[in-house]
Amino acid sequence: MSTLRALKKLVLGETWVLPLGVAAVVCLTALAVKPLAEGNWDRMGGFVLLAGVVAVLLLSVARGARPR
Numbered sequence: 674m675s676t677l678r679a680l681k682k683l684v685l686g687e688t689w690v691l692p693l694g695v696a697a698v699v700c701l702t703a704l705a706v707k708p709l710a711e712g713n714w715d716r717m718g719g720f721v722l723l724a725g726v727v728a729v730l731l732l733s734v735a736r737g738a739r740p741r
Contacts, residue, residue, distance in 0.1 A: 690736055694729030698722065 702722045706714060 691729060691733040695726055698725035698729055
């Protein structure tokens with residue numbers, strides 16, 4: 674069983690939160706581009722994406738730091 678667990682960590686990484694969270698942020702940002710295109714999306718879009726990725730990273734670190 675430990676071999677399968679080690680293989681899973683090698684293939685998928687330590688957690689599912691980070692890859693799924695980043696994918697969700699990118700998808701939500703892509704969906705928000707069209708409705709917000711009339712505003713200042715050209716200047717603020719990158720910051721919105723950056724804030725989402727940082728939030729996911731902080732969530733992933735906080736979740737990984739919890740004792741089991």
